[in-house]
Amino acid sequence: MKNLNNKVAAITGAASGIGRALALNLTDEGCHLAISDINEAGLQETADMVRSRRKNVRVTTHKVDTADREQVRRYAEEVMKAHGAVHIIINNAGVVIAETLEDLSYEDFEWLMGINLWGVVYGSKEFLPYLKQQDCAHIVNISSVNGIFTNPNNGPxxxxxxxxxGxxxxxAQELADTNIKxxxxxxxxxxxxxxxxxxFYKASDESINKEDAAVLFTRAIAGTTADKAAKIIIAGIKKDKLRIMVGPDAYVMDWLKRLFPVGFQKLAGRKTAPRWMKKRAGIQS
Ligand SMILES: NC(=O)c1ccc[n+]([C@@H]2O[C@H](COP(=O)([O-])OP(=O)(O)OC[C@H]3O[C@@H](n4cnc5c(N)ncnc54)[C@H](O)[C@@H]3O)[C@@H](O)[C@H]2O)c1
Structure with missing residues (x-):
């Protein structure tokens, strides 16, 4: 989809992070928006930011829990009613749990799967009939480098x-040769x-508490801003890319996993955070 001007995009998890950055960058493309989240205050903030960025972009807000199939079905219906069309669905909402698979409760596991997997399935299937009505349309599902390799205490x-x-x-294979990328x-x-x-229950490095884990993540692991991530994703949509890698670390880890499938798993499985990482984050080892 080369030109996003006057198209309509639905984004889940748009109250924060990548979802919000996608909304703002799609606004710059002249794309109308139907943004959703469970966090209504954050969602409203995103909508206000969109409106003050560009006046001629239409934005609607929808309170949607992506783990709830009926709410996602209604979301698709509401988007059609409000905008008359939908060209892009971005299934973005996601959450994290830090715990071993042994100690994890089924309730927590199901909570995460409801949002991170079923939310993506519901969003894709419920919007599909409406996307088919357009000349060109796009389904964007947010996986992770953790869709390529694993690390401990991050099982769900x-x-x-x-x-x-998967x-x-x-x-993508089933929709090849259709109007939907x-x-x-x-x-x-x-x-x-x-x-x-x-x-957060426990990190693989048990010396790290929740506050330190968040600091370690933002200071030593997360090297790309949400704004940059959104720009890369939008460039990928415009080129109809099946696979969109975001950030230099994603490319490096993808290649390491291909070149050393077993060795890289072992490296990613270490249970103590590297000293340089803790140092960069200002955490005592
Ligand atoms: N930040 C990263 O390093 C990173 C890396 C790889 C993949 N991702 C993925 O990117 C996506 C966006 O994450 P982010 O980093 O912007 O995180 P974030 O926490 O900033 O944003 C996630 C949003 O999802 C919303 N959300 C949570 N539960 C929901 C539910 N049940 N229904 C609807 N919305 C819900 C939250 O309210 C929040 O606004 C997620 O799928 C995440 O797994 C993030």
């Missing part, structure tokens, strides 16, 4: 992100609130 997230990749790549996005570390918002 890795499970969901690998599944998002779901999205299959969907499909992208699977693999961001590396992006500076957002995701770590601060995590359900």
């Amino acid at each position: 997230y890795c499970t969901a992100k690998f599944a998002v990749r 779901f999205t790549e299959t969907l 499909v992208s699977c996005v693999h961001p590396g570390g992006i500076k957002t609130n995701i770590a601060a918002n995590a359900r």
